[in-house]
Amino acid sequence: MAQMMIREVIVDTIRSEMRRDPDVMMLGEDIVGGMGTAGGPEAIGGIWSTSTGLWEEFGSNRIIDTPISESAIIGSAAGAALAGKRPIAELMFADFVGVCMDQIWNQIAKFRYMFGGKSRCPVVIRLIYGAGFNAAPQHSQAVYSMMTSMPGVKVVMPTTPADTKGLLTQAIRDDDPVLFFEHKALYGVKGEVPDGDYTIPFGHARQVRAGEHVTIVAMGMMVGLAERAADLLAKDGIGCDVIDIRTTSPLDEEAILDSVELTGRLVVVDESPPRCSVAADICAMVARRAFAALKAPPEMVTPPHTPVPFARELESAYLPSPPKIMDAVRTVLAYR
Structure with missing residues (x-):
């Protein structure tokens, strides 16, 4: 088993799933360059360094830097999922989920139900949450309780590097929408990560x-x-x-x-x-x-x-x- 930090596990898992399935894509604010850079050797993979190196390998058709508009990010991900893609959408701060609540609550969470099970919406929304960084009330909240009350989505909260790999892999392969909550303070946590293909079924404590x-x-x-x-x-x-x-x-x-x-x-x-x-x-x-x-x-x-x-x-x-x-x-x- 390799020793990896959680932020490294996230990059590695997304990279593995993008290599395995050409329909997997990722979109979000600054996930290519970050800090205003245009990609290439300057790219840092966003402010959390959870997409470092992906643009260089997969290009701008699959790693997409978006405008600062959460509603556009999640709306685009919803459309891509309905069209057969498996998008991973990153919300830089979970606090801003309210900006795109209609896209999640009234659209993504209800597509399969409203179309009688004939459609699917395999989108993963990564939400970075949590206090402890003195980031003030608008960048420190834990909004997972609110999202848990929403029928039609799955809510995932990894705490170890191994669980991050298993749960994120499961989320990307799932045919239903998954809200994947990542705590800022856990990105640097290091631990053993299973080699090879590894998934953890949802609903198993x-x-x-x-x-x-x-x-x-x-x-x-x-x-x-x-x-x-x-x-x-x-x-x-x-x-x-x-x-x-x-x-x-x-x-x-x-x-x-x-x-x-x-x-x-x-x-x-x-x-x-x-x-x-x-x-x-x-x-x-x-x-x-x-x-x-x-x-x-x-x-x-x-x-x-x-x-x-x-x-x-x-x-x-x-x-x-x-x-x-x-x-x-x-x-x-x-x-x-």
């Missing part, structure tokens, strides 16, 4: 830690925080069953329920605000389907219901953290 006292469910950037909290709690003899759900839609409900049946206690860690969040949805699902197994009310560790602060100290206080997760675990353990 990953057990990160095993334990019998409390179930901790997390997603995206929050998985690493949950791992750190679980490792610290283990020193005090508290065993946490940490689950990375990988996809919020479809959701691996059985993996969560099986764990709660074992532990009787649930803590959900979510970077999105608490109202109508993935955390709230999971807590409601467990309360409805595993109420008899619960020994304590489920706890949510989320930011407050407020925009993401700009100031470094306020942003740090806003986000979930291992100490906050540990406090939630101790809260559910206090019930006897």
